[in-house]
Amino acid sequence: MVRAGLTPERLAQVGAELADELGFDQVTVSALARRCDVKVPSLYSHVRNSEDLRTRIALLALEELADLGTAALAGRAGKDALTALANVYRDYARAHPGRYEASRMRLTPEVAAASAGPRHSHMTRAILRGYDLTEPDQTHxxxxxxxxxxxxxxxxxxxxxxxxxxxxxESWSRSLDALDALLRNWPAA
Known part of the structure; x- marks a missing residue:
């Protein structure tokens, strides 16, 4: 039971744990209050509503994934980098299915821009430097x-x-091999 030390950050963490256990769609302020052994109204000084809570969980998941991806890409290039980042997403999804689902949540443009989401795009673009793709092919x-x-x-x-x-x-490995081959032989426009 959490009770002491409730903060928006701590509630997002507990909500993320609930998401992994029950599923992201089952995370509500009521479920969080039960987990923290507090009354629902006591949480409203930390989170506005269930949507705010889910957004905080999504931001947490995006941050965790970006940190893992950054660490996995360090010193890698080409297919090695492609495989490392792909495995970060797959491993995270297996270990944290609720958080992974949260990371796919549609955010408002303002929240998305301020999130770790752009780091994900930058990581993917970093991988693509090893394949000599230019715009607009890089975006594709x-x-x-x-x-x-x-x-x-x-x-x-x-x-x-x-x-x-x-x-x-085996299919995952073959898919990554195929992606590497495609990126090395990107079709001309």
Whole structure:
């Protein structure tokens, strides 16, 4: 039980833990109050409502993912960097499914701009420097990589690959190989 030391940051952390346990869509101020063993009104001095709480969890998740991605990319380039960042997203989603879902939450433009979200784009663009892509192809490639990483992870978490061979890990590795080959041979406009 949390009770003492309630702050917006601490409540976001406890909310993130709830999201991982119950699912992001189940995180509400009421559920958080029960977890913290306090009455709901006592939380309203720290969070405005459930939407504010979920936004704080999303910001926390984006920050955690950006920190992990930055560390994973240090000293890497090309396919090694591509694989490292892809594995950060996949590993985080497996370890923290609720937070991962939160990181996909649609934020207002102002909140998104002030979040760690732009760091994710910068990390992906850093990977692409090893592939000599220029604009607008670089933007197309950022969108492609995000679609593949997040699409694959979402399908995998939902059990979409659990009923057939080959193993999901093999498909993941082959998908990253294919992305590397595509980026090295990006089609001309």
């Amino acid at each position: 490639a950022v969108r492609l990589l995000g679609s593949v990483f997040h699409g694959y992870v979402s399908l995998e978490l939902a059990g979409g690959f659990s009923h057939s061979a080959p193993d999901s890990q």
